[in-house]
Amino acid sequence: MSEFDRNENVISMRGELAIVKEEIERLRNLEDRLRYHERGIPYTNIEEKSKIQNQIRETRNYREEQEKTAFLLEKSLKVIMAAIPQLSGIEKKVFYLQRYSGKSLLEISEDLGYDYGYIRRLASQAKKKAEKTRQKQA
Incomplete structure (x- = not known):
């Protein structure tokens, strides 16, 4: 394991990315359950159907926000991983502290x-x- 892989900022970014990905998966499952529930509601029950559709829309919007966050975290980690070998020891510390702390x-x-x-x-x-x-x- 390199010094970079042990750095607490990178570890925390990786941890945050893992949490965001878990949240995305949870939201996908929730959206699927809501869609399944919606199919069981009769078309005559407009109020209930509308309520579930709103929940689906809100869940999808939140999931999309989380996907954007995951994308940005992954992109940041890639940049860091590529940039770190180019930096001296003190530059690495300054880079981390400024950008990620x-x-x-x-x-x-x-x-x-x-x-x-x-x-x-x-x-x-x-x-x-x-x-x-x-x-x-x-």
Whole structure:
């Protein structure tokens, strides 16, 4: 297992992706059950049929949102996996802390004990390297 695979940010992204995929599967099953239930409702019971159709529509919309989230997480992980070998040790830390922990460059400089200007330069370099890697993948 590489250092990258052990990184807690990547692990948390993978965990989040697994949770989102489980939620997508749960929503698909729920949608199937609702459709099955809808077929058993007589057409004369318009109120009940409408209620179930609304539940199906809401479930489908939420599932589509979760699918978009999963797509973005997978895309982010691919970019990270490809970009990491291009980054130095401190660039990796700055990249993770900024992109995936949501910390500001000032917070990162304080946490790591480096000058703000140095951290800003590293963040810029890491961003450029990640962007080049992303463009190569596209």
